[in-house]
Amino acid sequence: MTYRLFEAKDHASIYQRYRFTPPDELKNIILQYLDKKKGRPHVLAVDLGCGTGQNSRLMSPHFQEVVGIDISEHQLEEARAVPGYPNITYRKGTAEELPFPDASVDLLTAASAAHWFHQSRFLAEAGRVLKPLGCMALLGFSDHDTTLRYQDCGERLRHIYDEVKQVLLPYTSSQVAVADGKLEELYSAIPFPDKERVEGIKVNSSISVRNLVGFIESFSMFQAYKKKDPQSAEDLLLSTQKRFLEEMGVTSPDTEIEQELDYFCVLASKPQ
Numbered sequence: 001m002t003y004r005l006f007e008a009k010d011h012a013s014i015y016q017r018y019r020f021t022p023p024d025e026l027k028n029i030i031l032q033y034l035d036k037k038k039g040r041p042h043v044l045a046v047d048l049g050c051g052t053g054q055n056s057r058l059m060s061p062h063f064q065e066v067v068g069i070d071i072s073e074h075q076l077e078e079a080r081a082v083p084g085y086p087n088i089t090y091r092k093g094t095a096e097e098l099p100f101p102d103a104s105v106d107l108l109t110a111a112s113a114a115h116w117f118h119q120s121r122f123l124a125e126a127g128r129v130l131k132p133l134g135c136m137a138l139l140g141f142s143d144h145d146t147t148l149r150y151q152d153c154g155e156r157l158r159h160i161y162d163e164v165k166q167v168l169l170p171y172t173s174s175q176v177a178v179a180d181g182k183l184e185e186l187y188s189a190i191p192f193p194d195k196e197r198v199e200g201i202k203v204n205s206s207i208s209v210r211n212l213v214g215f216i217e218s219f220s221m222f223q224a225y226k227k228k229d230p231q232s233a234e235d236l237l238l239s240t241q242k243r244f245l246e247e248m249g250v251t252s253p254d255t256e257i258e259q260e261l262d263y264f265c266v267l268a269s270k271p272q
């Protein structure tokens with residue numbers, strides 16, 4: 001089964017605006033792993049489930065060529081509209097059937113995406129296209145462990161965030177739990193003996209109330225809710241923003257909250 005929860009045009013533009021670029025700490029971990037296992041040159045990186053291209057752009061300075069692959073044409077259109085990355089090509093396709101010859105890819109990445117793939121078909125395809133000693137890096141963050149801070153009301157803000165997720169629970173795909181579980185099962189299923197899981201990469205940043213609400217809007221479960229009941233979904237966003245601002249005692253949605261995300265990465269290297 002292919003999950004098609006990111007297809008709508010307006011969902012893609014929300015993605016472009018509100019999704020996070022993976023942190024440099026994680027990028028460095030991935031590149032150091034690739035250097036240690038396979039070494040240079042870094043010729044081709046393929047970013048699977050690239051969405052609007054945040055992770056593809058992060059990889060672009062480090063490879064001769066980056067190809068972003070996604071099943072959603074609207075996501076790819078948004079990615080292609082970002083100027084200044086001449087070595088990136090975006091192609092429509094699936095992680096389970098990759099348009100590359102055997103043993104041709106140095107690095108396969110998937111940022112907040114591998115939980116949507118068909119596990120065994122994706123792993124077989126990764127084994128086929130990776131060069132000997134080539135690597136895969138499946139990264140993401142577990143939203144269970146996101147911390148919010150603003151003066152003394154961080155826990156109450158997190159409580160509001162959890163209540164929103166509770167409203168969206170009936171619209172939440174079981175695959176989201178796979179990501180929150182840091183890809184445990186997928187990690188176990190990787191057939192390469194050389195693999196590791198890096199966890200607890202805590203990344204702090206500021207996010208405005210407006211953008212935090214935008215991030216909620218980007219959730220696949222929010223979009224499923226909106227499809228079923230557009231008015232209630234719109235009301236949920238408005239009331240959530242209002243509740244955040246009231247709790248913080250401010251009026252501007254540009255007010256920044258400190259956010260700590262808990263990133264992880266599954267790393268594996270194909271045998272020689």
Ligand SMILES: C[S@@+](CC[C@H](N)C(=O)[O-])C[C@H]1O[C@@H](n2cnc3c(N)ncnc32)[C@H](O)[C@@H]1O
Binds near residue numbers: 003048052072113
């Ligand atoms: C949660 S988004 C992540 C997008 C981006 N990598 C990021 O970090 O923001 C997941 C993306 O995976 C894509 N996707 C889902 N299943 C896929 C599959 N089987 N093959 C390729 N892409 C897929 C979706 O269209 C969506 O754009």
